[in-house]
Amino acid sequence: xxxxxxxxxxxxxxxxxxxxxxxxxxxxxxxxxxxxxxxxxxxxxxxxxxxxxxxxxxxxxxxxxxxxxxxxxxxxxxxxxxxxxxxxxxxxxxxxxxxxxxxxxxxxxxxxxxxxxxxxxxxxxxxxxxxxxxxxxxxxxxxxxxxxxxxxxxxxxxxxxxxxxxxxxxxxxxxxxxxxxxxxxxxxxxxxxxxxxxxxxxxxxxxxxxxxxxxxxxxxxxxxxxxxxxxxxxxxxxxxxxxxxxxxxxxxxxxxxxxxxxxxxxxxxxxxxxxxxxxxxxxxxxxxxxxxxxxxxxxxxxxxxxxxxxxxxxxxxxxxxxxxxxxxxxxxxxxxxxxxxxxxxxxxxxxxxxxxxxxxxxxxxxxxxxxxxxxxxxxxxxxxxxxxxxxxxxxxxxxxxxxxxxxxxxxxxxxxxxxxxxxxxxxxxxxxxxxxxxxxxxxxxxxxxxxxxxxxxxxxxxxxxxxxxxxxxxxxxxxxxxxxxxxxxxxxxxxxxxxxxxxxxxxxxxxxxxxxxxxxxxxxxxxxxxxxxxxxxxxxxxxxxxxxxxxxxxxxxxxxxxxxxxxxxxxxxx
Numbered sequence: 341x342x343x344x345x346x347x348x349x350x351x352x353x354x355x356x357x358x359x360x361x362x363x364x365x366x367x368x369x370x371x372x373x374x375x376x377x378x379x380x381x382x383x384x385x386x387x388x389x390x391x392x393x394x395x396x397x398x399x400x401x402x403x404x405x406x407x408x409x410x411x412x413x414x415x416x417x418x419x420x421x422x423x424x425x426x427x428x429x430x431x432x433x434x435x436x437x438x439x440x441x442x443x444x445x446x447x448x449x450x451x452x453x454x455x456x457x458x459x460x461x462x463x464x465x466x467x468x469x470x471x472x473x474x475x476x477x478x479x480x481x482x483x484x485x486x487x488x489x490x491x492x493x494x495x496x497x498x499x500x501x502x503x504x505x506x507x508x509x510x511x512x513x514x515x516x517x518x519x520x521x522x523x524x525x526x527x528x529x530x531x532x533x534x535x536x537x538x539x540x541x542x543x544x545x546x547x548x549x550x551x552x553x554x555x556x557x558x559x560x561x562x563x564x565x566x567x568x569x570x571x572x573x574x575x576x577x578x579x580x581x582x583x584x585x586x587x588x589x590x591x592x593x594x595x596x597x598x599x600x601x602x603x604x605x606x607x608x609x610x611x612x613x614x615x616x617x618x619x620x621x622x623x624x625x626x627x628x629x630x631x632x633x634x635x636x637x638x639x640x641x642x643x644x645x646x647x648x649x650x651x652x653x654x655x656x657x658x659x660x661x662x663x664x665x666x667x668x669x670x671x672x673x674x675x676x677x678x679x680x681x682x683x684x685x686x687x688x689x690x691x692x693x694x695x696x697x698x699x700x701x702x703x704x705x706x707x708x709x710x711x712x713x714x715x716x717x718x719x720x721x722x723x724x725x726x727x728x729x730x731x732x733x734x735x736x737x738x739x740x741x742x743x744x745x746x747x748x749x750x751x752x753x754x755x756x757x758x759x760x761x762x763x764x765x766x767x768x769x770x771x772x773x774x775x776x777x778x779x780x781x782x783x784x785x786x787x788x789x790x791x792x793x794x795x796x797x798x799x800x801x802x803x804x805x806x807x808x809x810x811x812x813x814x815x816x817x818x819x820x821x822x823x824x825x826x827x828x829x830x831x832x833x834x835x836x837x838x839x840x841x842x843x844x845x846x847x848x849x850x851x852x853x854x855x856x857x858x859x860x861x862x863x864x865x866x867x868x869x870x871x872x873x874x875x876x877x878x879x880x881x882x883x884x885x886x887x888x889x890x891x892x893x894x895x896x897x898x899x900x901x902x903x904x905x906x907x908x909x910x911x912x913x914x
Contacts, residue, residue: 578685591670666732
């Protein structure tokens, strides 16, 4: 045999929780027809047929059996001596034919065994090519090792619900040592299957399962978040489970968990019911089926690092379902990947058991705060409920409402983010220092639209008071204007009168004048000397007139400078 087989078992899950609903996935059914053309010789002296057993390998079935029929082409000189038993890959056995058809020769009769069509085989014969129900007229028959031992039931319906993939065994014995012999020239199976939700690639292939992903919806109620996730498959089947990697991805914040990878070795697994639970059971075994028997087990990964084809989320991957804790629900996605070719399998279905809790109570630590102009007001937001280590991430909207303050009096964030495990966060609102003399101003900050591990249960609005700062004064004015211009004919100079608002310094510059500075005293009207130079000075004396431009700068004490241009025209009249 290619691999040993394992009997199925069913796990009874304990606990009270909510179960996710399936979204549309793989549907339909298929029919498999498989034939073993090799002869089975039935000896003249009685005993076991040869080979014993005859083996027919079935692969690439996409689901469990919902109907099975068997066809045998049989010749025998005394068919009443012939016992036929069929053993499934699961290890279950059923009698096809025992002590039927009497003593008349069967010569190449093609007999179909079908629970639903035809009737029992004739006890005393004769039999011919036809469709019959499996028939046993002797009670229990014994098929020696490696046969199934004592077999009495004769119903193909007993194979329904099993995984058809793997080796099927036909055991043939002649239970009377008389001078009769026979031959089975071929036998075949016709298998109808229910198509599973997740089909793992078949012989000679590897890669993404179908469907990829398979999805389930679980929407948490308002104000609730996930506190525990368990994954259950009532019927896992694969001919080389070590090839199978299974990744569960959540609907929120990239949460994901690789809960089975490179585990359980190479032994066929049929109809295993598994519940993966962070809190119960033990990890799966690495290379042996021992430790992978149907029960509650912990998520297990022996193959890190693993990769999954798109659209699965990229790694790295953790193995704990706590990745989903503290998050809202939605559509969960199962990605199953076969990372080595040559074997097949399927999950008939899967489900999630999701437990929820109240989202963390989220409030402002205080209902009001104040700050002076030029300072920053800090508003603390706290979360409570579960211990900090169990807090999930959260996002809230932050809105502001103007009171007596204007929109340009402050700035601040529009969202608040909590990291996983973070119990408190601070909102910072810088206050603009604009001018003194204002009264107190106000605005409100409100928390809204919580997502994931936050619910607003108390103080969700805080009032901010802006106090005017006495240290802030209006800057001194630098505005000035020009007065009269008076000339000195003998010296070829002039005096420009400038009216300034307060103490400071005046300066004059230009291409055709000498730069000059003068203190402005306490302000008022100040005479600023204008002294032409070079040709400008000579032209004024000799020709009697000159035109040029100057720049005058006033710098108030403790303030900023202001520069204005002035056009100068000097004329000597005498």
